[in-house]
Amino acid sequence: MKEKKENIDELKKEIVIERLRQAPPTVKIAFGSLNEFMNRDELIEQVEKETDIGKRIVKIQLEYLKSFKRGMLQGE
């Protein structure tokens, strides 16, 4: 069971990394406990290293995709 869970998490991580890789390198986000803005590659690095910020980025991206699909923000 544990192995299955890790595989699912790895898949989610890869989906998010691929999505972030499509972003222009100029994207800049300040997020979490870091004081400075992170660019695209630094965001990807956080996800790859599975830092707390990286885990949160994965969650955000996946929740966003799900909610947007549901049309939640459009009040549908």
Place this chain on the structure above:
Amino acid sequence: MASVLFSRPSDDVTLNYLYYYSKELVSVSNSLGHKTINKEKEEANKKIILSVIEKQKPEFIMFNGHGSSEVICGHKQEVIVSAKENPGVLKNAIIYSLSCSSASVLGPVSIENGATSFIGYKFDFALGKDTESEASPKHDKIAKMFLEPSNILVDSLLKGKNVKRSIENAKKKMAENIDYLHTTSNFPEAVYYAPFLFSNYMGLVAHGNQEASIN
């Protein structure tokens, strides 16, 4: 008219953005006739802010700053309010904490210790920026998408709207901005900022009295 306190440190790039955007709110508060106490830059420290709270007993406090689930910080990341040490200092006040995660633990703890209402973010607050506008955060078209809703929230409170309505106003603007970021063709990177603003949208909450307002 209410007594209003702003804590506005500005000692790194991120805080500088919050500092610039909240400058307008200080002016609004003054123009509305509120007794406005603005502690900015190095004055946004624990000693000064706690002294103002004790003596002036502000009805509304806006904290800009870094933070965590349990603390709100000021200048140079000095902890001003902590869930473990001094949550009672927020007693009888409506709080808006523009910092990371403080609504997840400090928010509920402050209500247990007498705060009227605690508005904040239960997740890390995200802020995007346009790399070309760093010298002028006030004119940064990306940062505006993230900070304009926050200003609408405070503007609503300053104008007497209750906590619930003020959050609704902010979330409405967030939703509009998320939709804009997701659909605009004005700049290609916009869509990649949308999930981060969505995180702010999901994370913005209030604890305590939702009907509370400042007079």
